[in-house]
Amino acid sequence: MASTEQVPAAPATRAPRGPSLARRLRRGYDRWWFAYVMLLPVVVVMGVLVFFPLARGIAFSFTDADRYTIGGQDIPSSYRYIGVDNYTTLDDDPNFWSVLGFTGIWTFVNVFFHFAIGLGLAVMLNRTLRLRGFYRMLLLVPWAVPSFITAFAWRYLFNVPNGFFDQVLRAIGVDGPAWLGDPTWAKVSVVTVNVWLGIPFMMVALLGGLQSIDKELLDASSVDGASNLRRFWDVTLPGLRPVAATVILLGIIWTFNMFNVIFLITQGGPADETQILVTYAYRYFLDYQLYGVAAAYGVLILSILLVFSSIYRATVRKLGEETWA
Amino acid sequence: MRSIRSRAFVPALAAMVLAAVLVATPAAARTDVVAKRQATTTITFWQTMNDEETKTLRTIVAAFSKANPSIKVNMQYVPFDQAQARYATAAQGGKAPDVLRAEIAWIADYAARGFLADLTKHISAADRRDFLPSAYAYGLWRGKTYAVPQVTDAPALLYNKAMLRAANVTVPTTIQQLETACAKFGAGKGIFLRGDAYFVQPWIWAYGGGLVNPLKREILIASKGSVNGMTAYKRLFDADCAFDNEDFANDYGNMQTAFKNGDVAMIVNGPWATADILSGRAFRNRANLGVAPVPRGTAGQGSPVGGHSYVISRRAKNVDAAYRFIQFLSRAQNQATLAAKNNLLPTRKSAYQARVVKANPIISAFLKQMLVARARPVLPEGGAIYTDFGPNVQKVLLGDSTPAQGMLAVAQAWKTKLFRAYSIKR
Numbered sequence: 181m182a183s184t185e186q187v188p189a190a191p192a193t194r195a196p197r198g199p200s201l202a203r204r205l206r207r208g209y210d211r212w213w214f215a216y217v218m219l220l221p222v223v224v225v226m227g228v229l230v231f232f233p234l235a236r237g238i239a240f241s242f243t244d245a246d247r248y249t250i251g252g253q254d255i256p257s258s259y260r261y262i263g264v265d266n267y268t269t270l271d272d273d274p275n276f277w278s279v280l281g282f283t284g285i286w287t288f289v290n291v292f293f294h295f296a297i298g299l300g301l302a303v304m305l306n307r308t309l310r311l312r313g314f315y316r317m318l319l320l321v322p323w324a325v326p327s328f329i330t331a332f333a334w335r336y337l338f339n340v341p342n343g344f345f346d347q348v349l350r351a352i353g354v355d356g357p358a359w360l361g362d363p364t365w366a367k368v369s370v371v372t373v374n375v376w377l378g379i380p381f382m383m384v385a386l387l388g389g390l391q392s393i394d395k396e397l398l399d400a401s402s403v404d405g406a407s408n409l410r411r412f413w414d415v416t417l418p419g420l421r422p423v424a425a426t427v428i429l430l431g432i433i434w435t436f437n438m439f440n441v442i443f444l445i446t447q448g449g450p451a452d453e454t455q456i457l458v459t460y461a462y463r464y465f466l467d468y469q470l471y472g473v474a475a476a477y478g479v480l481i482l483s484i485l486l487v488f489s490s491i492y493r494a495t496v497r498k499l500g501e502e503t504w505a
Numbered sequence: 506m507r508s509i510r511s512r513a514f515v516p517a518l519a520a521m522v523l524a525a526v527l528v529a530t531p532a533a534a535r536t537d538v539v540a541k542r543q544a545t546t547t548i549t550f551w552q553t554m555n556d557e558e559t560k561t562l563r564t565i566v567a568a569f570s571k572a573n574p575s576i577k578v579n580m581q582y583v584p585f586d587q588a589q590a591r592y593a594t595a596a597q598g599g600k601a602p603d604v605l606r607a608e609i610a611w612i613a614d615y616a617a618r619g620f621l622a623d624l625t626k627h628i629s630a631a632d633r634r635d636f637l638p639s640a641y642a643y644g645l646w647r648g649k650t651y652a653v654p655q656v657t658d659a660p661a662l663l664y665n666k667a668m669l670r671a672a673n674v675t676v677p678t679t680i681q682q683l684e685t686a687c688a689k690f691g692a693g694k695g696i697f698l699r700g701d702a703y704f705v706q707p708w709i710w711a712y713g714g715g716l717v718n719p720l721k722r723e724i725l726i727a728s729k730g731s732v733n734g735m736t737a738y739k740r741l742f743d744a745d746c747a748f749d750n751e752d753f754a755n756d757y758g759n760m761q762t763a764f765k766n767g768d769v770a771m772i773v774n775g776p777w778a779t780a781d782i783l784s785g786r787a788f789r790n791r792a793n794l795g796v797a798p799v800p801r802g803t804a805g806q807g808s809p810v811g812g813h814s815y816v817i818s819r820r821a822k823n824v825d826a827a828y829r830f831i832q833f834l835s836r837a838q839n840q841a842t843l844a845a846k847n848n849l850l851p852t853r854k855s856a857y858q859a860r861v862v863k864a865n866p867i868i869s870a871f872l873k874q875m876l877v878a879r880a881r882p883v884l885p886e887g888g889a890i891y892t893d894f895g896p897n898v899q900k901v902l903l904g905d906s907t908p909a910q911g912m913l914a915v916a917q918a919w920k921t922k923l924f925r926a927y928s929i930k931r
Contacts, residue, residue, distance in 0.1 A: 247593070250597065335754065339755045340752040343752075360752050450753045451899040452900075466594070469590075
C-alpha cells in the first residue's frame with residue numbers, strides 16, 4: 181500500500197486513462213522489488229506462525245472436532261462442519277455466564293490497580309532521591325521472576341492451615357480467612373497476585389512517560405501559580421495520555437488472557453469460582469478434548485478483545501489524542 | 506542484470522537441493538552401518554511416580570541398563586496430573602514418548618484413538634496368567650491387550666492407632682460407626698476429608714449409588730444412592746470433629762501433613778501415600794499406622810480400584826526393545842522391590858509370594874481392601890469423568906448447592922460432554 185502511493189505519478193498529472201494497471205504494477209515492482217524481497221521472510225513467518233493457525237482455529241470452531249474425529253499422525257480426521265452450533269450452545273454450560281462475568285471483573289479490577297499503583301510508584305520515583313536505582317530494581321522483581329514460580333510461591337503463602345499468612349494471623353490470635361477455599365476470598369487472592377505481578381510493567385512504562393513530559397510546561401505552570409495537584413491534573417496527566425492509553429490497552433489484553441496465575445494457584449477452583457474464559461477453554465481443550473468448542477472459546481476471546489480495542493481506540497481518539505493510533 | 510540473477514536463481518537452488526540429497530544419501534547409509542555395529546536404541550520413558558517411588562524406580566532402570574547395554578533409557582518425569590493430556594497432545598503430533606506409565610483410566614481412551622501399540626502377541630501366556638485379572642482388564646480394549654499392569658491400588662481407611670486407643674475407639678467398619686468414632690475426638694482431630702471427587706466415591710457406593718453403567722447406557726451419579734452418599738459425605742465433612750478443610754487447592758498435601766504430624770486420627774488414602782506417611786512424626790513407630798477397609802454404608806461398600814500400567818506408543822521406533830523394557834520393569838522380582846520399599850500392591854500373583862511382600866503388614870492390610878474394591882467401567886471417557894465431578898463436589902461442600910443439585914449438575918455435564926447417548930437415572 182505505502183509503496184504504491186509513492187509511485188511518482190501525482191493524481192493531478194495522471195490522465196483519466198493513465199497507464200494500465202498491469203503497467204503500474206510492473207513499474208511498482210521494478211522500483212520496489214527489493215522492499216518486497218526484504219518483506220518476504222516476515223510475511224512467510226507471520227503467515228506460518230500467526231495467520232495459518234488463526235485461520236485453522238476459526239475453521240475448527242465450526243466443526244465437531246473432538247478426541248475421536250481430530251485424527252493425527254497417520255489417523256485420518258473425520259470431523260464435520262456443523263455451522264454455528266458450537267457458538268449457540270456455549271451458554272448450555274451452566275458456568276458460562278459466571279465465567280464470562282468473572283473474566284470482566286478480573287480484567288477491570290486488575291488493570292485498575294496496576295495503573296493506579298503503577299502511576300503512584302512512577303510519580304514517587306520520578307524525582308531525585310537517594311537509592312532511586314535500588315528502589316527501581318526492587319520494584320522490578322515481580323516482573324523478573326517467571327510467573328509460574330510466583331504462582332507457586334503465592335499458593336504456598338495462601339495455604340490454610342500450613343501457609344505463611346494463616347500462620348502469622350494465628351500467631352496474633354486471628355482466625356484467618358480461607359484464602360483459596362472460600363469463593364470470594366479465592367477471587368481476592370488471585371487478583372492480589374496478579375496485581376502484584378502487573379505493577380512493574382505499568383510503573384516502568386509510566387515512568388518513561390513522565391520523563392518525556394516537557395519540564396518547561398511544569399515550570400511555566402508553577403510560575404502561573406498552579407498548585408501541585410493542579411499541575412499533576414492539568415499538565416502531568418494529559419502529558420501521560422499517549423503512553424497511558426497504550427499500556428492500559430496492553431494491560432487489558434494481557435490480563436484478559438492471564439492463564440498462569442489462575443491455573444497454577446486455584447485451577448479455577450474452588451467450585452469453578454475463579455475460572456476465566458481462557459482457563460475454562462483449556463478445560464474443553466485438554467480435559468474434554470472437545471476441540472470445536474475450545475476453538476469457539478478462542479474465537480470468542482479474540483472477538484471480545486477486537487471489539488473492545490476498536491471501541492477503546494475510537495474513544496481515546498475522540499478524547500483528543502491524535503498522535504496515538 | 507537483475508533478471509539474469511533471478512533466472513539463475515532457480516537452477517542454483519535445484520543444484521543445491523540435488524547436492525544436499527547426494528550428500529545425505531551416503532551419510533544415511535553410513536549411519537546404518539554404525540547402528541548395526543553398536544545396535545543402540547534409545548527409549549524415551551515418561552514416568553509419573555511420586556518422589557519416594559521414583560527413588561526405587563531409578564535403581565530398577567539402572568539394573569535394566571546394566572543388563573541391556575544396547576538399549577538406552579531416557580527417563581523423564583511428567584507430573585501425574587498433567588500426563589494424561591500431555592501424552593494425548595504429543596501422540597496427536599507424532600511426538601509421543603516410546604513408553605508411558607499410564608493411569609488405568611487413560612488406556613481405553615488412548616487405545617480407542619489409535620495411539621498405542623498392540624501388545625497382545627508380545628505378552629506370553631505365562632505372564633498373562635500371572636497378572637491379577639482386575640488389573641489386566643484395564644489394559645484390554647476390543648479384545649486386544651495394550652498395557653502391562655504395574656501397580657494396583659484402592660484407597661482405604663488409614664488411622665493412627667495410638668490416637669484411636671487414647672480416645673478409646675475401635676476401628677469403624679460402618680459409616681455410622683465412623684461418624685460416632687470421629688465425634689469422640691476434639692474439634693478437627695477426627696478425620697480429614699478432601700474436597701475431591703475421587704475420595705467421595707466410597708460414600709457413593711456405600712449408599713447404592715454409582716458413576717455410569719455402560720451396559721444399560723445410564724448415568725448413575727444423580728441417582729438416589731449417589732445423592733445419599735454425597736449427603737453423608739457432607740454430613741461428616743461439616744462435623745465438628747472433621748478437620749477444617751479450608752483449602753481445596755492444597756488439601757492433598759494438607760491432609761498428608763496433618764496425618765503425619767498426628768493432628769488428625771483418620772484419613773482415606775491409597776497405598777501410594779504410605780511411604781510418605783511413614784516418614785512423618787506420628788509414625789516413627791511404623792506399627793502405629795493402621796489400615797482398614799473403607800467403612801460400609803447401608804448398601805454395601807466400595808473403594809475405587811486404581812493403578813498404573815505401562816503402555817507403548819504405536820509409533821515407537823523399536824517396539825520390541827520397548828517391550829523388553831516394560832517387561833523388565835514389571836517382573837515379579839521388581840514388583841516385589843517396589844512393594845517392599847514403597848508398600849505398593851503388585852499386579853502379579855507370583856510377586857505376592859515373595860518373602861518381602863508377605864512380610865509387609867501394610868500390603869496385607871490393603872489386600873483386604875482390594876477384595877471389596879470396585880473397578881470403574883473401562884471406557885475411553887473414563888479419564889475425564891472427574892473434570893466436572895470435582896468442582897460440583899466442592900460446590901456441595903461449600904453449601905452453594907444441595908447434594909441433589911450438585912450430583913444432577915455432574916450428570917448433566919457428563920451427558921453433554923462425555924456420554925451423549927446415555928440417559929440420566931434419577
